[in-house]
Amino acid sequence: MTGDPPPHPAESFDRVFDAYFAEIYRYAAKRLGPDAGSDVAAQTFLEAFRQRGRYDPARAGVRTWLYGIATKVVGRHQRAETRALRARARLGPGRDTEEHTDRVDARVSAEGLRGEIAGAVAALPRGQRDVLLLVALADLSHDEVAAALGISYGTVGSRLNRARTTLRKALGGTNPMLTLEEQHG
Amino acid sequence: MDEVRMVRDSYPEPPPPTAQMIGRARALLDGPPRRSRPRLGWGLGGGLVAAGAAAAVAIAFTGGNAPAPAPSGTVSLDGKAAFLAAAEKAEQQPVGRYWYADVVSGQSYIMRARTGTYAITGAHDETFGWWGAKSGMGEAYYGRDLPARPLTARDAELWRKAGSPSSFRVRSDDRYITYTTKATKWRSDGPEKGTYPHGGGKFLDGKSVEQLQSLPTDPAKLAKEFLGEADAAAGLPAGKGLPPEQRASSTIHRVASIMDAPLPPKVRAGLMRALAAQPGVRAIGRDSDPLGRRGIALASGERTTTVTAADGRPASEAGTYRSRTVIIFDERTGAMLSRQEELTRSGGEYREMRPGFVIEYQTLRSAAWTGTRPAPPSELPFK
Known part of the structure; x- marks a missing residue:
């Protein structure tokens, strides 16, 4: 990962998924347990995918952006x-x-x-x-x-x-x- | 006393995600378009990712003689030959100072007027980006909302019969949204846009122009570099995992996302050949995009989407339809025109629509090198 800029969600969402799924799952699973955590991680990436055009690299890193979405999804549970x-x-x-x-x-x-x-x-x-x-x-x-x-x-x-x-x-x-x-x- | 550290240490480490969890999350992304995504649910116990996906929205591979939206008949051989001929023509374009890409996307919604059911395009927008060839030359992203509009000439006729409404209240996932026939101005600020005066020089996966120029042209090597991820990402060995039509659809989406980068023509041609050779991807002959441009197309196998009213959706949406992912290229230049999801068998909320109906699309209006700093076009893509 060193040197490479993080993938931009609007251009290469697959790479965003590959790079961050395990980490977002880990955060959600810690908060909710593995089963619900896995659901929340899936929902997080689905929402991120739908919002990918609105992602603004000037405001937050991709990782931060994903944690923000994940936290909102956790909040629904x-x-x-x-x-x-x-x-x-x-x-x-x-x-x-x-x-x-x-x-x-x-x-x-x-x-x-x-x-x-x-x-x-x-x-x-x-x-x-x-x-x-x-x-x-x-x-x-x-x-x-x-x-x-x-x-x-x-x-x-x-x-x-x-x-x-x-x-x-x-x-x-x-x-x-x-x-x-x-x-x- | 460090409470933060105490809290951190107090949470046990969860087991890593299983291949199944990753596969299911990935399948949601590769699944049907925004409009009809499976509803996420709770309460099925255990690993319940999408109650909708499991219980109500079945996505199954249907092989055999798919009804073809385009003029049907002997599509495979002719279609493929014509497609590969188009790949040959991937046009040489000298590298300029700035690269730009202009993408129009939209989602179809069904309007059930008393005078007749018609389809409109909503969630309709256009994004325009440009990038300097070298770092420090800048880059910028613009966006505007496009007017919601009847999808085809036939839809326009029914829309007029319904009194030419200028706003459309539609159901999107679990809420209602109103789209209007007004466009917004281009904006380059706000949450999703921006101008970066020191940017530029980085394209697909952060590669420089030089790196793109030195990509392999061999289809097998390109497939390995760009197309081999669907199964790997799901944590599954290549070829075993996602159902073939889903893999093919996912691969088409990936190629479409790559094709607006400044790839040398031979690389573009190699990728087109690699895509045509992917399992589950078939040539379907000629097809047109929502901008009315005709080209030569590849498609994934059909997938079946079933929605039941038990899922909390209105009865008008219940039923089963089939669709496939299509990618269209310009036959003369090899340029990508559009990636779109097309109905192959009417049913459910799309029961009044005909095969070939475009459920959702992302069209590349244009992408090219220029000598001067590009600006987004003022004219609308649709008259």
């Missing part, structure tokens, strides 16, 4: 996302506290943390969640998130800050990251 997050939240502690006291090994506590995070992400307003997940899962810069979602740079920053604050509070203001870091070595 809020219930699926909430379900996915709740399912993962149930892996966390609280449901089975007795067991939790017995098992303090790193694996369980990492799973518990994931569960708490999933629950906290599920509780975020949609705008904040989209910004947070485009940064966390798609590695988009603030500029790219702004272009993908059609919001201002400032709005990206403020949504992200609010999301972080909410998460910090939800996780009790502790630093559970240490647990994960220890576990990962």
Whole structure:
């Protein structure tokens, strides 16, 4: 890919599909699970294909543009996302506290943390969640998130800050990251 | 405390997409035109990409004696010979300072007036782009909406009978859109347009003019470089995967998207031969495009589209029709004229239309080298 400009959707959509399908699927599957993720990825490319004439390289890269469409499509499946997050939240502690006291090994506590995070992400307003997940899962810069979602740079920053604050509070203001870091070595 | 990183780490890595997932997503793109795309649905459980695609819109290969929209008869041999003769004529054109391409596209809609059913072209637009031969010479993209209009002379007659309406409310996917008989001015700004003073020099797949000039002319090599992707993209070994008519249609779409680039005539001729040799692609003799230009054509096999009212579509759209993807070239110059989806068997929402009816098209109004910076034409492509 180095050196080559990204394919222009209006000229070579097949190449756009080849270059980005797996990545967009991965993002959607992370948010919704593989089955719904696969549907969302297919829908994203179908919409992108239909809008390809309107793609403007001056405004956003092809990748950013696709993430913007994918995020909108994910937004139509809020219930699926909430379900996915709740399912993962149930892996966390609280449901089975007795067991939790017995098992303090790193694996369980990492799973518990994931569960708490999933629950906290599920509780975020949609705008904040989209910004947070485009940064966390798609590695988009603030500029790219702004272009993908059609919001201002400032709005990206403020949504992200609010999301972080909410998460910090939800996780009790502790630093559970240490647990994960220890576990990962 | 880095919440972003925590969130990132908390999401498990999903399994990679399966070949089936990729194939289905790809098939949606290669599927029937915008208007009748399968509706995406939920609730069939498991891998449910398009409930519509699975349940209501069956796309099946139909071989055998397809009703040919063009004058039928012995199409294969004569058609192919004539097609290959056209490829021979791919005209030499000296490289100029600027390349431009002017593309007109439209989608047919059925208007059910009390005085008689007729077809119009809506979603009708024209895009014009030019590119300097070398980087730094600039490039620009323009677009305008074209008037919605009755598709053929017969449609125009019925439109007049209906009182010559100047706006058309049509159903597009799951909503209604109104198209009017007004054109807009050319615009070079806005979301999809622009002028890039420092651009230029990059054409098909970012290749320079020199790189295009040194492309192979051998059909097999060109097929390998440009046409071998339909199955690979679906994650499937070549030739096994997409149904043949879908592969052929997808290949025709790809060739059409390549043909507005400044390819040397021998490369263009090689690509035409490569396309004619693809499985599922057949010569169908002469055909005309929506601008009324006649040429020599290739087509994919037929595919069948079935729409059921159970899918939430109006009863007037329910039924089965067949169509194929057609690409037309100028017999004298070898230039591509048009890529269009044509009805081969009436039915469903197109039950009153005749074989040869153009469901959707993308026509290359013109593409050429010029010595001076090109400007989009003011006259409309249709009178």
